[in-house]
Amino acid sequence: MVQDSEPASPSAEQIEVDLRNPTVAALWAWIWPGAGHMYQRRYAKGTLFMVCVLGIYFFGLTLGSGHVVYASWRPADKRWQYICQLGVGAPALPALVQSRQVKQNGKPWWNGFMAPPLEISEDSGVSDDLSKLHLRYHTFFEMGTLYTMIAGLLNVLAIYDAYAGPVIVVGKDDSDTDKPPPEDG
């Protein structure tokens, strides 16, 4: 049980949160943003996390037409951004499937959705598939990457909230907590 309290203000909320099984909740929260909170019956917060995280994730994915989320760890294309994007959970996992498919068969599924660029050159002056993506989507490629990365990082906060409950906000003057509540009248 976690108590959400704000001692600085006498009218602050005092709510007990039943976290059920925190590990299971955290796992659900990672698999699908907001699902961990739904499991804990914290429906309002679950909906908020789901809308915010998935909203900006899919918006970013749309900006780059599904090409901004991909998994690649080749010498000329270390896609470290995917580590952040992976925070969203299941919606980012098709990139791993595509990466494996490209590695084994050389041809991606689903019209290249979330697939790594096929041709990558270590020479910066050569036009490869990655540079073609940048040329095609201009700033939207970077913007889509940023959106999806932030979505993943925000979901890490949501996972922590599902595991440990809300961060207790401590007021400036802790001695306020020891004072009795003011009497009416």
Added chain:
Amino acid sequence: MPEAPRHSASYFKSVRRMNQLWYAVPLIVSISLVYGATRHESMGPILNNAVRAASWIVGFMATIFVILWAVSWFV
């Protein structure tokens, strides 16, 4: 007939870049709400916290904008 105002190419370029700032709005809203939600459990305090966080982010961005704008006059 009055002549239409003429704008340079850099003017249109800067206006186009200003329009790109709208892409920051969904990010600011989402970040503020998620940050607020990790600090509180009820919707009222979450929204209050989100408004404060959003104001802080916008203020921070505005400060950086003014600094860079001022620097651009000297460079």
